[in-house]
Amino acid sequence: MLNLKRRQFLAGASAAALLPKPALSLEMTEVLEAKSGAVSLVSSDYPDTQIWGYNGGVPGPEIRIPQGEWLQRRLLNSLAEPTTIHWHGIRINNAMDGVPRVTQDAVQPGDEFTYNFEVPDAGTYWYHSHFNTTEQISRGLYGALIVEEPNAPEVDHDITVVVDDWRLSQDAQIDPDFSQIHDWSHAGRLGNFLKATLTPTLTEVKQNQRLRLRFICVATDRVMTLAMLGMEGKVVALDGMPLDVPTPAELLTLGPAQRADVIVDVTAAQGEQAIIGFIGREDNIALASFDISGQASLARRPEIAPLPANPIQRLTSLSGAQIAPLNMEGGAMGGLQSGTYKGKQMTTEELVQNGQIWTLNGVAGLPETPLAEVALGETLRIPIINNTAFAHAMHMHGAHFQEVLPDGSFGPLRDTILIERQETREIAFTASNPGDWVFHCHMLSHQAAGMITWIKVTS
C-alpha cells in the first residue's frame, strides 16, 4: 500500500485547492441515457421485461454525491419520443428543474441536455422523467439520488429501497394502457406486481446490526403502507429532510414520490428473518427478507440520534403571509360540472374528450397564470381543499414546505403531502428560490388528467 507521509499529503491537498475549479467538460460528464432495455423484473421463471430506463436498467444508476457539491449529468435521449429529467426534492436552480415548457424545452429523440447544479441539502431524493410521465415513469425512467451528510450516522448497512408498482401481463410485459380514463378518474393506474429494489443488495444481516433504509416510493399512483418486521427503530427523515425528533418506525405510509429514511436495529434472532413488508387490504407481501446469520453484539446499539439539520429556512411565523387557497375538484363521484382547459370554458364531457377529469381552482392542466406570485422572503400559505372522492399527493417543485397544523404549529419539512379525500390541509413556506415552479399531484394519472398548477417566485 502507498505510504504517504502526512506532510506530503497536506502539501498536495493545499496545492490543489489553489487551482481554479475545473470548468464543466462535456467529455468528462457522466451520461444518463434514456433508452429501452430488458431486465429480469419478476423472476427467472418469467421472460425478461422490456423497459425504458436510464442506461437501460431499472432503477437507473443510483447517484451518490456529497452535500454541497455540484452534480453534472448529460442526458442522452435514445427514446423515440421527447424526455427530460426532474431532480425530485432538490432545491435546484430553476433552469435545471427539468419541466418541459416551464424550465426547458423537452429533449428530442437523438438530442441531449446537460444538467449541472448544486445539491444544498443532504438526504434521500430521486430523479425521474418529467415528460409523458404516466408512461415514462411506469416504464422505468427513474433512479435514486442520495446526497450524503458529511458526518453520516454510523450504520452497518446503508440501503436504498426503491418500491414500485408494476402493471404486468402474464408474460411479465408492461401493460401499455397508460391513459385509461377509468384509471385517471379513480385512484390512478394501479399495478399488479410490487417490487422493492435494494441497493446494494442485502440478503443477510446479524442481530443487533444497525441499518439505514432509504425508502423511495416511485409508484405512479399507489400509496404504499410498509412495515418492518424483526427490526426496530426510528424514522429520521421525510422527503430528504431530517426530523428534529425521530419518530418510531412502525407502519410507514408513503404516497407516490414520498421518501422516508429509517434507522433500525435488527431484533430478529438467528433462525428468524427480518422482513420489509407491504401491508395490503387483503394480503401482506414480503418485499424483502433478510436471513439472520448470528449476532453482531450482545447488546443493542446506543439510542438513535437525529440527523444533522440541513441549511434550509423554516417557517417562524405566518404574519404578513399571502394566502392562495387551492380547491381540488373532479374525478369519479366528484360531481364536476365544468372547468377551464387551455383557456376555454368546457363542460365535463368536453373536458373528458380532452383527457381532463380534475381541476384545481376550476382549471384543468397548467394554467396561464400562476396560483400565486411571491417575492423572495415572502411567506405563502396554501390551504388545500380536497373536494374529491380520492386521495392526492401534492408535490411542490424547488422548495420544501411545512404543514400548518390545527394547533398552529408547523409540521416537518416535506416536498409532497398526501391529502385524503374530503380533507383540508394547509401548507406554507417562505420563498427562497426564484423561478417558475410547478405544483402538481404526484399521482401521475391525476397530473396528466388536469391536476397541475404553478407558483412564481420573483427575485
Ligand code: C2O
Ligand atoms: Cu417528482 Cu413534478 O415531480
Ligand code: CU
Ligand atoms: Cu391526485
